[in-house]
Amino acid sequence: MSLIAITEVKKRFGDNEVLKGISIDVAPGEVVAIIGKSGSGKSTLLRCINGLETIDEGSIVVAGAQFLPDEVHLKALRLKVGMIFQQFNLFPHLTAGGNVMLSQMVVKKTPKKAAEAVARKMLDRVGLAHKFDALPDELSGGQQQRVAIARALAMQPIALLCDEITSALDPELVAEVLAVVKELAAEGMTLVMVTHEMRFARDVCSRVVFMHQGRVHEIGAPEDVFANPRTPELRQFLGVQ
């Protein structure tokens, strides 16, 4: 049974239809990379899965939680899928530990002590146990992104959505973040990631989705998609003839 079932999803911004009927099923433990040019709708699709954008047609079901745009359903959905953003979006007024603790205490009503224990564990998991008391300002981009991952993990999601999480990082910081993601994948976390890191997609992902003009253009195992692109659009995107 699929963990995330996206069926015939359409999304319009005014007259501009950015998703023109997308259907993807993600199985538990799968790591799916979504690639494509900017404007192809890949980020929008990811944001729809988390309910940051509403959809106009179709359905999105995550482990039995149907996407409906009211606060109760949204909350149920968001407790199941965590999201990591390109710009990290850490809360600048809280320490790294505070960032990881906040939603546990506020949303899940976890007592402070227990939330702190989870936060320390999660920060340790991303290799930042020693930065518990550091403010986001005092961390490098790569460290901030790892705190963001720890923050999402603390809610114990069953899937993580990663929206170009290394695109705002200096090249030398990309590796540390991808290493964390790779570890998560190895532990069996379900991941859907929009990415420009083709090598990472090839090495780590179980499936690659190529989106073009609001449609799923090609989908398949990375070996196939990268080695034998069938359509001229994907060939052009990958820069092969």
Added chain:
Amino acid sequence: MTEFSFWDILRNLLLAARWTVVLSLVSFIGGGIVGAALLFLRIGGRHWLRLLSRGYIQLFQGTPLLMQLFLAFFGLGLFGVDVPAWLAACVALVLWTAAFLAEIWRGCVESIAKGQWEASASLGMGYLQQMRYVILPQALKVAVPPTVGFSVQVVKGTALTSIIGFVELSKAGSIVTNATFQPFTVYGLVALIYFALCWPLSKSSQLLERKLNVAHRNH
């Protein structure tokens, strides 16, 4: 004819300045409370509440404070309500301050990056939780310098209440001038007292801005 010493003049002005301070405080605190209510209607309320709040703000920002004072003082009198000058002054200044503070604070809330809303939403927080734990703590920090800066406008705004007969610093100035025939000395002192009230406020606004490091908080 009685002679007035410099000390007589200054003493009377200082006594009246107390009322300027009291009126400023009442306006600022009352305006802050009403302004906060307006802010929440303006950004979070239902559609018609938002329109109402916006209309209120535009009305009070778009008319002179003097007219608002006249309306509070004479307008209610038309309905047979006898409004004392101090009450009219307080009401008008509170409402006027509220309109400006609500708008200043709205700017502060909206200056918080969209990503903060999205990140907190993606963690499952509801609107009020996002506001309380993520947005407001950041917005408050941004709001401190302009709010303190605006308090200077409130202090100077109290001068207008002299026209409806509330005896604060400016009104005392004209009364003392009429008795002493020394307008330059008296109004000079009045101006200096206003300056002594306002300058520390402006200065602290500047210091707070630097201390809270508002301009560079995301770098």
